[in-house]
Amino acid sequence: MAGHSNTDYETYYVPEQSKLAIWASLTLFTTLFGAASVLNDQTFGEPGQETNSWFIFLVGLVLFLATLFVWFRQTIIENRAGMNSSQLKHSYVIGMQWFIFSEVMFFAAFFGALWYVRNLAGPWLAGEGEAGRMNDLLWPGFEYTWPMMETPQDAIGGVGNQITANNGVMTGPERNLSFPGWSNVGHWLPLYNTIILITSSVTAHIAHLALLKGNRKGQNLWLGITVALGLAFVYLQYLEYHEAYVEYGLFLNSGIYGTTFFMLTGFHGFHVCMGAIMLLVQWLRSTRSSHFTPEDHFGFEASSWYWHFVDVVWVGLFLFVYIL
Amino acid sequence: MGAHGPAKGLMRWVTTTNHKDIGTMYLWFSFAMFILGGAFAMIIRAELFQPGLQIVEPEFFNQMTTMHGLVMVFGAIMPSFVGLANWMIPMMIGAPDMALPRMNNLSFWILPPTFALLASTLFMEGGAPNFGWTFYAPLSTTYAPDTVTFFIFGVHLMGASSIMGSINIIATVVNMRAPGMTYMKMPMFVWTWLITAFLLVAVMPVLAGAVTMMLMDVHFGTSFFSAAGGGDPVLFQHIFWFFGHPEVYIIILPAFGVVSQIIPTFSRKPLFGYDSMVYATASIAFLSFIVWAHHMYTVGMPIAGELFFMYATMLIAVPTGVKVFNWITTMWKGAMTFETPMLFCIGFVFLFTVGGFTGVMLSLAPADFQYHDSYFVVAHFHYVMVAGAVFSMSAAVYYWLPKWCGKMYDETMGKAHFWISFIGFNLTFFPQHFLGLAGMPRRIPDYALQFTDFNTMSSIGAFIYGASQILFLFNVIRTIVAGKPTSEEKTWDGAEGLEWTVPTPAPYHTFTTPPDVK
Structure with a gap:
């Protein structure tokens, strides 16, 4: 310089x-x-x-x-x-990148909590190692499994038998939404959601390529498809929640499994909604006002970065919440 | 951008996008919070002046320790350095303003209503948050007062403000440097703030996650921090300190930056070991992410965890030592003078080192079993927070005040402020080391009789230190209203840097065209 x-x-x-x-x-x-x-x-x-x-x-x-x-x-x-000078435009780029980084760290807190509960707190509660010495006193009979279908409270026969502070009823779910085995995989919504979301990341990228070539029609089409896939994901997620509450007896307060399941998928779903709204705005700008040129389309680019980010988070969710 | 001056009236401050206006608001806001948090501290020390309960109820005492910590950390120290960053970074790197000026104003204006809400919880039913500034579950969940909900959303708002402010600083430093201002030519204050901003963007969302989990546990029956449902209260401590340990570097790194600006000026020598300062700062930032559990040695971690966190923590002494030695070596054989900013910086180097040494003591897991949650810890972190962050902030105000307002402060009064604070501070906190080693626990409104003498000394020291801050306020106001005008570009003959090339007082807009940096 x-x-x-x-x-x-x-x-x-x-x-x-x-x-x-x-x-x-x-x-x-x-x-x-x-x-x-x-x-x-x-x-x-x-x-x-x-x-x-x-x-x-x-x-x-x-x-x-x-x-x-x-x-x-x-x-x-x-x-x-x-x-906006090119320098100012670059400020927006940096701003968006670091905003997404902060979002990554927000999810990291929840993934970290899930890891801690599954690998440390759960086994300790069931009496494993030095840290598990209180098991006999506090939670006799509790055994650790994941998904946690029986909470420590269930193991001792309900909140009434608890000698620790009463935080309310925390009963485990009747069924969970983990991988149901290959024979039932056809009815397993998270698989469809994974396919939908990964496809939507690809279509968002195709829209970006069309935009770079100045192909307005292709850009509008593929961006529109991306938004539609995003909405489809949200709808399936709604169905899954409905199923969880009505058929599976799986609630937000169903012990730590319900807690981590709903908080991780819930925050992700909320971010999908935000991302879909962002992409929808870009689609409206493109279709109605012919915004964006191959050289200058930061609104589009930022939204698509955000979309790829929620997609990556979902892959993490699919692995650590649903499969493993 | 035209040659417009500031708008008139109150709306100038409400609608401003100017980095100097916003920096000024941050600085005044943080001073107001410093006085508020200081008032809480005075109540704490008044109660502890002698054993027994005489002034406040234990319940209210807990609210005071909690609010003192929260207001000082999030309301006073952090915003004061953000204010300094706003004022100085664009002038130091030759930028016309911050990169995202409107968001800059939003970062500031989130704070006043948030802290008004936090303070108003004192008058709400159930009282203010009383679970300590570290808000450990289940104190902050199962046993919390109703106002915890307001506290939680308050933390969300502060977090949003910090994240936006930090993103702005990163964008400014990365994108707005004048031609020729390479990274390794940047003033140390800019470097330390760049790294601090990175830490903030990395850990404030984790804090937001922690309070969100609290919110869910309190209101929606989740069991993050409840063993009955399969969660773990210790999980809270891990998440909190994953934020909390980088947080203490967020507070102290800009202070390092300030001291690294001021000591060379009054030693009339360039900073010794600039490159090693940069690398040391980056190393401290990296290490801050892998040491958090040294705050929780006594919680019942596996031995492997204790050992890992102990050794990782002790490693921090290495880059910190590099810094302290660099400051001392900068002074070595310099043509030193001892104006108020320099006095505060030398005080900083001495007292921060004391705080660093007690930190090394605390880092030893077996020894920490004795010191944990005692007044020794209180003494340790006040040596870092007050003699570290607040002393360097006072130094910064005296150092740059002439550039900000074109008036010179009263040197005699400044020196009086330094010596009274220095004596008051040490009288307050040095005896607390002995109290802690003798076994006095922290966060307690009453104590055994044998602790009386040191507590009385400590309280007298606190009142002296508190009074010295009124002198500080008076000196600053007097400078602005009736200080001796100065128009020298370089207030201090040994000062280096772009901020000393602009007129004094600094005009409303500086560097609308970037300077060429050789």
């Missing part, structure tokens, strides 16, 4: 004043404050005419989403008006 002189540099666009940040901050705060109040059954105001916490939460959420919409719209307008 030493050979550059100052004139090689385009001006870096610094927006002068913006109300976006304060709106985002206050509405996000309102949303979470409302959510916490809902969870605590808190109400505000005079008896008889209290403000429902749900109202605070929903107002906050709607306004927050509206702020995000305006914010992204603003940045798209700025970019299309040519205000």
